[in-house]
Amino acid sequence: xxxDNARELKARLLAGVVEAASLxxxxxxxxxxxxxxxxxxxxxxxxLAVRYSGSRGEVLADSARALADTxxxxxxxIREIGLVKALTAPTEPGTWAPESLQxxxxxxxxxLSIAQQDVTAGTLxxxxxxxxxxxxxxxxxxxxxxxxxxxxxxxxVLQPGPHDGGTAADRVGRLARAVALxxxxxxxxxxxxALLEEGFDDVDLSYPAGRLTGWAEPDDEIAVEKVGxxxxxxxxxxxAIELDDVAVQYPVGVVSFDGQIExxxxxxxxxAGGDSGSLVYRPDTRExxxxxxxxxxxxxxxxxxxxxxxxxxxxxxxxxxxxxx
Amino acid sequence: MTDRDAARAAKSxxxxxxxxxxxxxxxxxxxxxxxxxxxxxxxxxTDCPSLPRDVDGVQVVVRAVGRISxxxx
Numbered sequence: 001x002x003x004d005n006a007r008e009l010k011a012r013l014l015a016g017v018v019e020a021a022s023l024x025x026x027x028x029x030x031x032x033x034x035x036x037x038x039x040x041x042x043x044x045x046x047x048l049a050v051r052y053s054g055s056r057g058e059v060l061a062d063s064a065r066a067l068a069d070t071x072x073x074x075x076x077x078i079r080e081i082g083l084v085k086a087l088t089a090p091t092e093p094g095t096w097a098p099e100s101l102q103x104x105x106x107x108x109x110x111x112l113s114i115a116q117q118d119v120t121a122g123t124l125x126x127x128x129x130x131x132x133x134x135x136x137x138x139x140x141x142x143x144x145x146x147x148x149x150x151x152x153x154x155x156x157v158l159q160p161g162p163h164d165g166g167t168a169a170d171r172v173g174r175l176a177r178a179v180a181l182x183x184x185x186x187x188x189x190x191x192x193x194a195l196l197e198e199g200f201d202d203v204d205l206s207y208p209a210g211r212l213t214g215w216a217e218p219d220d221e222i223a224v225e226k227v228g229x230x231x232x233x234x235x236x237x238x239x240a241i242e243l244d245d246v247a248v249q250y251p252v253g254v255v256s257f258d259g260q261i262e263x264x265x266x267x268x269x270x271x272a273g274g275d276s277g278s279l280v281y282r283p284d285t286r287e288x289x290x291x292x293x294x295x296x297x298x299x300x301x302x303x304x305x306x307x308x309x310x311x312x313x314x315x316x317x318x319x320x321x322x323x324x325x
Numbered sequence: 326m327t328d329r330d331a332a333r334a335a336k337s338x339x340x341x342x343x344x345x346x347x348x349x350x351x352x353x354x355x356x357x358x359x360x361x362x363x364x365x366x367x368x369x370x371t372d373c374p375s376l377p378r379d380v381d382g383v384q385v386v387v388r389a390v391g392r393i394s395x396x397x398x
Binding site: 115119120121122141143144148161163190220221229230239240241242243244245246247248249250251260262271272273274275276292293294295296297298299300305306307308 | 347356366392393395397
């Protein structure tokens with residue numbers, strides 16, 4: 001039909017809806033739009049798109065069905081669309097939002113703020129057991145749980161970390177084991193574990209993708225994700241593997257690592273300060289691949305920086321640990 | 326097509342070229358399309374070691390990433 005005819009029919013249909021609305025308190029949707037059906041020698045051919053739901057929409061639908069029985073019927077597209085809701089963001093932050101991860105949370109779960117008492121804050125990456133030892137252990141970095149080799153065994157570990165308000169009253173465990181950082185280089189992992197104290201070892205093992213199924217060797221180009229204290233749940237892909245001579249700045253100086261994994265964020269930075277200790281895993285198989293520990297100033301998507309991780313197999317081997325699945 | 330073993334061998338040669346250079350902060354393996362390649366991360370691409378575009382037939386990718394630091398808050 002011609003555009004003028006489409007406009008006239010649209011006005012007639014909507015007039016009926018307005019009239020009905022003045023008589024009762026209707027609900028639902030009654031919407032009419034003009035659509036382009038195609039083009040012929042005289043120009044575009046127009047039709048009407050009728051979308052309705054609820055009692056308000058029924059008035060429109062009745063009028064439109066009557067119209068459909070006329071010569072204009074082939075130019076009408078009538079559809080019931082159900083309830084229409086505004087797509088507003090949830091008002092409460094979810095489990096994996098940074099605001100939630102920086103709070104005191106019990107039971108403990110991956111992604112939460114955690115740190116040794118003299119460290120600002122890092123992330124609780126995963127839960128592990130250790131052969132020959134009883135109990136459940138929290139896995140994170142040496143520089144999170146052992147203050148870059150400056151902490152003593154049995155030092156308190158807090159959730160949340162001190163930077164997020166954690167105090168001695170928030171003690172959930174004690175430093176149990178850390179892989180020493182060698183100033184001369186040749187490091188492969190920045191890892192430590194804290195033994196969870198009684199009452200805190202009944203943990204939630206869930207990640208955004210669900211519970212882990214195991215761990216895998218990293219491979220280039222695979223999709224990964226993590227949940228961390230500062231940036232929450234982020235997605236990315238492995239953009240390099242087997243990186244040697246990665247020079248990382250610590251509060252105590254520069255430490256060099258070999259055999260590392262590089263991750264590029266999907267839409268921005270994959271991590272930021274405070275995400276150290278996050279477990280990086282494959283969402284498709286729910287296998288752990290790395291322990292996040294460092295990031296660069298630039299590079300990656302939009303120049304927001306790259307993230308570096310220790311291969312999780314090396315982490316577990318160095319600590320004599322097994323992931324709790 | 327360049328496979329991973331060829332890229333590993335080329336990576337060793339690249340490390341011999343840039344070993345100990347403080348302007349380099351990582352040498353690893355990456356992909357360029359379907360091919361494996363050597364990736365060299367440098368602090369600043371306006372001040373980095375001169376590298377060939379390929380080594381032993383394997384492409385060498387140089388990217389500036391700035392300094393790398395731990396991700397504690």
